[in-house]
Amino acid sequence: MIPVSAHVPINNIIPFSLVDGPGARCSIFVQGCNLHCAYCHNPETQRLCVACGACVKSCPAGALSLVAGAVEWDPVKCTKCDTCINVCQHRSSPRILHMTAEEAFERVRGYMPFIRGVTCSGGECMLYPEFLTELFERCREVGLGCLIDSNGTIDFSKHEYLLGISDGVMLDLKCWDDKWFRSLTGTDGVMVRQNLAYLSEHDKLVELRVIVTNDRNDPEDAVKGAAGVLGERIGKTRLRLMRFRHFGVRGEMENAPSPDDSRMNAIESLAHQLGYGTVVVS
Incomplete structure (x- = not known):
């Protein structure tokens, strides 16, 4: 039986996206996040009104x-x-729709047959696992794929059923060293590293994402550290290196510079040397 979820705050529903997983997808952004990333490109999704x-x-x-x-x-x-x-001084947005999973699915259904799947993001969509479970159940019944875009701070091992009905997770690896992680997000990355291992071992790591900044995180160490966790599975891992851009950023990093091409190229070369199966620079 499909569970019935409560109303969840939805920040935005993008009918057709080509950057949130394979093929044309509907992207659903929930409101609310458990991190305070200094480089957040959607800071208005962090808090509830x-x-x-x-x-x-x-x-x-x-x-x-x-x-x-x-x-x-x-x-x-x-x-x-x-x-x-x-x-807004609270990193929030009043432009929120409170929707059940069934209501969200009805919106998604209206975009068929022009999409091949749904990606849930945020904010942090794993704050609402019951909503995701019901939505994914309904999507799978009509042949739509389901992806989770997550910051990795929620323990995926406690959500085996949800993972089982999803196609996998696009995981953000913001930093490797916990000092960098706390400086950037306000908490440590212990759970993210645990989730990296768990998702890889269970073949649910669709994409590993590392944002490259100047002097606010350690992307080289993140790429190397993740390689050590992935082990022989690295050859089937897709890595996306994302150049920091200040568009949409508010606060201390809103005018921070982007890393240059030489830095991005060097990290891309490092990733290839370590054996990542696919490396995408964006």
């Missing part, structure tokens, strides 16, 4: 209102000018 009212007062379209202590969003009036996001 606290109804401070700053966005309501600032909305030029009058699309926001305070009702019974909560911010309500009128998508018809909204022009998506992003004023609400820019004035």
Whole structure:
């Protein structure tokens, strides 16, 4: 029997994406994250709205209102000018839809047969495993693939059934050394490294993602450290090296420079030398 999930805050649903897994996919971004990454490109997805009212007062379209202590969003009036996001001091967004998995699936179903699957991201989608389980069950019934895009801080070994009905996980490896990890995210990377091993051993690591910054993380060590964990499975591992770009970033790294081509090329060469099966630079 398919479980019935509660309403989950959804930040955005992109009908057709070519960058969130193989083929054309529908990408669902949940609201809420358990990390505070300094380089987050979607910082407005980090927190749930606290109804401070700053966005309501600032909305030029009058699309926001305070009702019974909560911010309500009128998508018809909204022009998506992003004023609400820019004035929010809580890394949140009032432009949220609270949806059950069935409601989300009905949106997804409307994009068939033009997509081959669904990717759930965020925020951190693994904060809502019941929602993912029900959504993936329904998607699999109609032949859609299901991917999880995760920061890796939730223990996947406790969600065997969910993994079993998914095609796998695109895992972010933000740093290798815990000092770097705490500096960048506010916590350590112990669980991420455990999940890296677990997902690889169970053939559920679809892609390993490492963002390359200047002096805010240790991508070379991350690539080498992951290689040690993967062992002989490295040859079937897809690695994506992502150049940091400041677009969308707020706070201390909003004006940070991107690494140059020589740095990216050097890490790509290192990855090939270590034996990664596929290396993609983006």
